Amino acid sequence: MPKRAFLAFLETIPAEKLEGFPPCNGMANIYMQPAKQGGNYRLDKQCFTADGYHNLQIQANRKAKLASVRFEAPYTVATVLVLEGAEPAVSAEEVRDAFLTSWNAKGKAVRLGTKRAGRPRSELELELELELELELELELELELEQEQEQEQGPKPGKRGRRGSVASLRR
Numbered sequence: 001m002p003k004r005a006f007l008a009f010l011e012t013i014p015a016e017k018l019e020g021f022p023p024c025n026g027m028a029n030i031y032m033q034p035a036k037q038g039g040n041y042r043l044d045k046q047c048f049t050a051d052g053y054h055n056l057q058i059q060a061n062r063k064a065k066l067a068s069v070r071f072e073a074p075y076t077v078a079t080v081l082v083l084e085g086a087e088p089a090v091s092a093e094e095v096r097d098a099f100l101t102s103w104n105a106k107g108k109a110v111r112l113g114t115k116r117a118g119r120p121r122s123e124l125e126l127e128l129e130l131e132l133e134l135e136l137e138l139e140l141e142l143e144l145e146q147e148q149e150q151e152q153g154p155k156p157g158k159r160g161r162r163g164s165v166a167s168l169r170r
Helices: 003-012 067-072 092-104 123-152 165-169
Strands: 027-032 041-048 053-060 076-083 110-112
Touching: 003 041, 003 053, 003 092, 053 067, 053 092, 076 092, 092 110
Parallel strands: 076 110
Antiparallel strands: 027 041, 041 053, 053 076
């Protein structure tokens, strides 16, 4: 594979094309190398993977200036998977480095980004959660008391739900 042509293509990709990827329902061409620079490669986004990664691919063009690149066409020569909403955000340089790593590994996908940690909860959310826990505890205690009453029968001096049998016969 023509490494110089690939490296030249990587350097021509503007940084803004390697950050904040567009949503898509299908394939999207993000960047194409100008014909005067050889038109050898293009950067495509192949939508999202099932686990929420942007599927970015550098593919060889069929009408590339270099014959060795045309031979690779229309195949993917490098793949990078960038996590949507990664924290911290993945930089353009990290994406470039990952494409080079993938190219050196014969197109094997390289994953970038770490999943966002749960956002900090507000005081109101914490209060509501505590209230809910207390309500659940009270409900469980009440159910437990009712089960015990049913097993043991009504307590002396107290009537059951419908009163005593003697009071019903009167």
